[in-house]
Amino acid sequence: MTAMTAEETLACFAQAIRNVEAPIPAFVSSWNTEQPARRFGVYRDNVLQGLIDALAARYPVTERLVGAQFFGGMARAFLEVHPPRSPVLLEWGEDLAEFAAVFPPASVLPYLPDVIRLETAKTRAYHAEDVAPIGAVDLEALSPGQLADLRLVAHPSLGLVRSAYPIASIVEMHEEGKEPDAALVWMPESVLVTRPALRVELRRLPAGAAVFVQRLAEGGTLGEAFVSATASDASFDAAWTMRILLESGAFTGRKD
Numbered sequence: 001m002t003a004m005t006a007e008e009t010l011a012c013f014a015q016a017i018r019n020v021e022a023p024i025p026a027f028v029s030s031w032n033t034e035q036p037a038r039r040f041g042v043y044r045d046n047v048l049q050g051l052i053d054a055l056a057a058r059y060p061v062t063e064r065l066v067g068a069q070f071f072g073g074m075a076r077a078f079l080e081v082h083p084p085r086s087p088v089l090l091e092w093g094e095d096l097a098e099f100a101a102v103f104p105p106a107s108v109l110p111y112l113p114d115v116i117r118l119e120t121a122k123t124r125a126y127h128a129e130d131v132a133p134i135g136a137v138d139l140e141a142l143s144p145g146q147l148a149d150l151r152l153v154a155h156p157s158l159g160l161v162r163s164a165y166p167i168a169s170i171v172e173m174h175e176e177g178k179e180p181d182a183a184l185v186w187m188p189e190s191v192l193v194t195r196p197a198l199r200v201e202l203r204r205l206p207a208g209a210a211v212f213v214q215r216l217a218e219g220g221t222l223g224e225a226f227v228s229a230t231a232s233d234a235s236f237d238a239a240w241t242m243r244i245l246l247e248s249g250a251f252t253g254r255k256d
Contacts, residue, residue, distance in 0.1 A: 014083065017043075018083055024036060024037050051079055052071075052072050052076060055092065055093050055096070056068075056071060056072075056075070058089075058123055059093065059096065059116060059119050060176065061115065062116055064174045065109075065115060065174045066106075073105070074099075074105070074106065077099075082096075090123070094120065096116050096120070097114070100116055101113040111163070111164075114161060114165055115170055118161045118163075118167050118168065119171065121161055121191075121193040122200050122202070124157070124159060124193075125158075125195045125200045129156045130198070133249030133250070134152065134251050134253050134254070150221060151221050151222075151254065151255035152216055152253070153254070154216070154217045154250065154251055155250055155252050156252075157194055158192075158194055158251070159192075159194075160192055160205075161190070161193070162188075162190040162191075164188050165186070165188065165189070166185060166189045167189055168191045168202050169184055169189065171202070190204065190205045190210030191205070192244070194249055196249040201248060205241075205244075206236070208229040208230065208232055208235065208236030209229065209233075209237070209244070211225075213225075213241075213245065216251070
């Protein structure tokens with residue numbers, strides 16, 4: 001039998017850890033007479049629980065929303081198809097929203113993927129690079145034509161989650177120390193995620209403002225963003241939206 005390479009050995013070991021149905025690798029042995037399968041099973045359970053706990057630490061609102069038992073089952077199923085690719089577990093879970101969207105038991109919670117996306121955006125914002133934002137003074141000297149042609153650089157913390165569900169309200173209601181409110185108004189919410197003064201903030205945006213921010217984040221000019229926003233929402237308030245973006249530090253500078 002050809003000996004496995006170190007890479008093959010690690011891959012085999014990792015697969016056996018993730019898949020509780022898989023037999024233990026042939027190279028696993030025990031130093032005493034106790035069956036290695038039992039010892040390996042204990043180790044596997046500890047590793048899996050540690051990973052589930054790490055995912056729950058990144059998505060605490062999601063866990064409280066669905067319950068620890070449901071979250072644990074979803075996390076275990078997620079682990080089987082999306083194992084960590086980095087020793088930095090904080091980076092693990094970027095695909096959880098997409099997974100939840102096709103996870104059969106979660107089909108009764110159609111808002112769950114967007115709630116997860118919002119939590120993901122919050123974590124990204126918290127750990128984003130600290131860059132000085134652009135201010136109103138940086139734009140004062142520009143003519144109307146220059147403003148219309150202006151492209152802005154998004155702050156590393158900037159996130160935007162648009163949903164058909166009240167995701168910001170759901171997240172706020174399920175934060176630690178709060179009780180869910182049965183009087184929740186079920187309406188679409190678009191949420192701006194930023195980190196002014198090193199503190200992550202969520203702001204609900206009207207439909208037009210959300211389109212405006214999205215267009216800017218995609219590289220559009222202020223003029224292009226304005227056209228898109230007014231086309232989607234006749235009540236779009238450009239002055240209010242720009243004030244909110246500047247106050248929240250959503251952008252860091254001008255693109256050449």
